[in-house]
Amino acid sequence: MALFTANELVGTARLVKKILEWPVHKFIPVAIKAAILPRRNTSISDQRWNREYQSGEWEFLSTTKEVGRYSVILGYCLHFKPTARVLDVGCGTGILAHWLSSAAISSYLGIDLSAAAIEKARQSTIEGAEFAVADVTAFKTSRLFDVIVFNEILYYLRTPEDEMRRLAQSLAPGGIFIVSMWHHADGASTWKRLRAGFEELDCVRIAHTPSGLKWNVAVLRPR
C-alpha cells in the first residue's frame, strides 16, 4: 500500500519549492550581510551607461520614491554651505542640479562618465549649471569646491575611499562631501571604510515606506 497519494506528493513538492523560494536574505540585517559578504564594487563601462540612459532604464530616478535623497542633499547644502560651489560626481542627467537650482549656490559642475547622460543634462538648460563628460577616477581640476556630492555613484568605484581622498584636494578649506547610498549589504561595507577614513558630521536614513527602499545620506569631511 502506498504511503502517500500522488496528490499529496505533488502538494508536498510544491510546499518545499515555496519554502526554498522564500527570500530568507531579506530578513538578515544589512550589517550582518556586510560583515559576511565579500565587497563587490564593480565599475561599469561608459558604453553600457550610454545604452542604459538611451533606453530610458534610469528614468526612474526622477520618480517620487527618489525625492527623499535629493531633498536631503539639498537640505544639507543649505544648512552647511548655503552659497556653495558644488561638484556633483556621477551627476547622471542632472536631476540634483534641478533641485539645487532653487538654492542660492554659487556654482554647479556635474561630471559623468556617460556622454548620453550629459547630453540629456545639457538639454535641460539649468541656469548656471555646467556639465562635463569625465571619469572621476581620472578627473583633475584646478577649481575648488565647498561641497562634493557622490549621489548613488560609489557602488561603481572600485576603491571609493581612495577617489574621495584624491578629490579632497579639490575641497576648499572647510569643504564637505555629501554621500548618498541605497541601504544594502555592499553599501554597508563601503560606509565602514568611509567612516574609518573621514569624519562624519551627520547622517540621515531615508525610508520610502511604500517600496520599503532605504537610503543613507551622510556629510563627511577629511580628517
Ligand SMILES: C[S@@+](CC[C@H](N)C(=O)[O-])C[C@H]1O[C@@H](n2cnc3c(N)ncnc32)[C@H](O)[C@@H]1O
Ligand atoms: C545610479 S546613477 C546616479 C545618477 C545621479 N547621481 C542621480 O542620483 O541622479 C550613477 C551614475 O554614476 C555615473 N558613473 C559611474 N561610474 C563613473 C565614473 N567612474 N566617473 C563618473 N561617473 C560615473 C554613471 O554614468 C551614472 O550616471
